[in-house]
Amino acid sequence: MSDRLMKTIGVPLADLRATPDGKRDRQLIYGEDFQVRKTADDWVYGRAAKDDYTGYIRTDQLVDQRPPTHFISARSSHIYNTPDFKTEETAALSFGARIHVVAEGDRFVELSSGQFVPHPHITPIDQLFDDPLTVAERFIGVPYLWGGNSIWGLDCSGLVQAALLACGVDCPGDAHMQEASVGTPIGDNVRPHRGDLFFWKGHVGLIRDENTLLHANAHHMAVVEEPLDAAIERIKAQGDGEITSRRRPSYPTLK
Structure with a gap:
């Protein structure tokens, strides 16, 4: 993994720590970007793109960067392997999680990963809240x-x-x-x-x-x-x- 490489959080929630295995300073959620500055065994050191907060995150919590098209605007949501609410969810998403949508249906949207999120739970990434x-x-x-x-x-x-x-x-x-x-x-x-x-x-x-x-x-x-x-x-x-x-x-x- 090269220095100054922008990656994306690929798990619902990742702790940003002061040192590898150290105390939690803050957290990053699914889809947020993280700029890698150096690697240390199973950890990477870098900064959160949203606010420049620095610290260590586990390497296995990062995936290749995927520019978001939407974010979770509901209180919370879930990812499914199929567009069917009766199937089991594969992950939970917090408000603010950022996703890359490749196709939209009435009830679900399809992500670049091939998975699905309920359509009513998302908002275009450039649409701000008023209050x-x-x-x-x-x-x-x-x-x-x-x-x-x-x-x-x-x-x-x-x-x-x-x-x-x-x-x-x-x-x-x-x-x-x-x-x-x-x-x-x-x-x-x-x-x-x-x-x-x-x-x-x-x-x-x-x-x-x-x-x-x-x-x-x-x-x-x-x-x-x-x-x-x-x-x-x-x-x-x-x-x-x-x-x-x-x-x-x-x-x-x-x-």
């Missing part, structure tokens, strides 16, 4: 998972990244990176706006309305909506301090 909250709400009830980036588990920054990327907003993978680069700062006296990001030390959430916060958090161990004022008091009481900043991304279509 990050409509994306984030798909994850309500999903369990909290440190470093998680999928419908099977995600953390606060993973939720925010999924919501913003689906709306065409560049977004790094970790909360401190998001606080440093996403959108523009807004003052404490500015009325909260749908889609604003509120940050605490090591934590981030999305504003749904003036007094509703949507976030993945370890207190509930899930993605939840809760009153903003209650969340502020609870986070402070548990020793994580006050809000450190508020930022307003620029969404292409959200007013």
